[in-house]
Amino acid sequence: MKAVQFTGHGGREVIEYGDVPDPTPDRDEVLVDVKAGALNHLDVWTRRGLPGLDLEMPHVPGSDAAGVVLEVGEDVTRFGPGDRVALSAGVSCGECEFCRDGEYSMCVNYHVIGEHVPGVHGEMAAIPEDNLVEVPQGVEWETAAAAPLVFQTAWRMLLNRGDLQAGEKVLVLGASGGVGHAAVQIADYAGAEVYATASSEEKLRYAEAVGADHVVDYEAEDFAERVRELTDKRGVDMVVDHVGEATYPDSLRSLAKGGRVVTCGATTGPNPGAGLNRIFWNQLSVIGSTMANPGEVDDVLELVWDGTFEPRIRDVLPMSETARAHEMLEDREGFGKVVVVPDSEYDRA
Numbered sequence: 001m002k003a004v005q006f007t008g009h010g011g012r013e014v015i016e017y018g019d020v021p022d023p024t025p026d027r028d029e030v031l032v033d034v035k036a037g038a039l040n041h042l043d044v045w046t047r048r049g050l051p052g053l054d055l056e057m058p059h060v061p062g063s064d065a066a067g068v069v070l071e072v073g074e075d076v077t078r079f080g081p082g083d084r085v086a087l088s089a090g091v092s093c094g095e096c097e098f099c100r101d102g103e104y105s106m107c108v109n110y111h112v113i114g115e116h117v118p119g120v121h122g123e124m125a126a127i128p129e130d131n132l133v134e135v136p137q138g139v140e141w142e143t144a145a146a147a148p149l150v151f152q153t154a155w156r157m158l159l160n161r162g163d164l165q166a167g168e169k170v171l172v173l174g175a176s177g178g179v180g181h182a183a184v185q186i187a188d189y190a191g192a193e194v195y196a197t198a199s200s201e202e203k204l205r206y207a208e209a210v211g212a213d214h215v216v217d218y219e220a221e222d223f224a225e226r227v228r229e230l231t232d233k234r235g236v237d238m239v240v241d242h243v244g245e246a247t248y249p250d251s252l253r254s255l256a257k258g259g260r261v262v263t264c265g266a267t268t269g270p271n272p273g274a275g276l277n278r279i280f281w282n283q284l285s286v287i288g289s290t291m292a293n294p295g296e297v298d299d300v301l302e303l304v305w306d307g308t309f310e311p312r313i314r315d316v317l318p319m320s321e322t323a324r325a326h327e328m329l330e331d332r333e334g335f336g337k338v339v340v341v342p343d344s345e346y347d348r349a
Helices: 042-049 142-144 148-161 178-189 199-207 223-230 247-255 278-280 294-305 319-330 342-349
Strands: 003-004 015-019 029-038 065-072 084-087 124-128 132-134 169-172 193-200 213-215 237-241 255-263 285-288 313-317 338-341
Touching: 015 319, 029 142, 042 247, 042 319, 065 124, 065 142, 084 124, 132 294, 142 148, 142 313, 142 338, 148 178, 148 237, 148 255, 148 294, 169 178, 178 193, 178 199, 178 237, 193 199, 193 223, 199 213, 213 223, 213 338, 247 278, 285 342, 313 319, 313 342, 319 338, 319 342, 338 342
Parallel strands: 169 193, 169 237, 193 213, 237 255, 255 285, 313 338
Antiparallel strands: 003 015, 029 065, 029 124, 029 338, 065 084, 084 132
């Protein structure tokens, strides 16, 4: 079969689309005919290389995909040939103290399909049964592929880790990205007053369309100053910050007394100044969040499948153009998710 792969870490030039061995499902795995995949910033970081990430090369990336079950391993009980499924990429051991307590995304051996182990951006993929969710009839493949990682991440960030309450004020940074545009919708659904940042007039209008009450062009003005103006110098109760070093100091500045920053990533770097003086004086909280637990995945995807939430698709490309998809993410082009489709499927579309 053909799959996206890279033979070493580096720039976009290391990305190839070529032949790899057909996958064979293990006893607990499901072989999926992939109809669509989706990109995340995680794919960019995996390609570039991360500290402690030691991958067997060539590596097939991809942490989001959806398709049709072709066959199942002998221990699989939840799925059969012909079922429509999507990937939920977080893998836990099921045995450690955190897993036994139901906190699977805190597993001591937690890892992500596509980042730490081979991913799903190919014509087929063998996926553990526990990492698949059912996709109802009528849900488009692009939607099914684009939703799971970012919507589960944003759902857990806001509602579990951040404990967002109706009526609170929440600022979502980078609202045009995958997690950002999901977070805007979830915050609006939860009854919050939503502030959102983006870098162009078009992206700001999109943010408003998916639920933002106030928008700020972070390239044209200081977003922390603008947020404090909009809130009569009070600040917001929560900041959703997946950007990292470039925004963290201003995230703290944007908070009201007793507010909290919730973070799931560090696109611009992992080591900003701690800001401890502001944290203790204003009694702020900085909260980390990673992926989600199976129940949280089910809860949020049910709202995607019924149309309450909409994964916005900025473009659909053949997998042979995955380098272009990486470029779109790195250059912050467009709003929402970039979807890639196996060339054989793209040619039939």
